[in-house]
Amino acid sequence: MFEFDQYLGFLAFLTIATIGFWLMIFLVSFIVPYWIGGSIMEMLKEKKEAKRKKREELNA
Known part of the structure; x- marks a missing residue:
């Protein structure tokens, strides 16, 4: 069915x-x-x- 090289390639593909x-x-x-x-x-x-800076400017 599979040769050893194809089997390793298939396993590498599944892992990735x-x-x-x-x-x-x-x-x-x-x-x-x-x-x-x-x-x-x-x-x-x-x-x-x-907002805080704007409020300080208005109060100062």
Whole structure:
């Protein structure tokens, strides 16, 4: 059915495909939400700081 070289190639393909699959699962479930959440928090901090500066300018 398979020669040994073809068998090794098939195993290499399965290994690479499996690693890619789990990497995508990891990125989509952990890294991307962490990145988006951090960006949103940073944006809110900047808006809050801008409001505070504007309020200080009006009071001063």
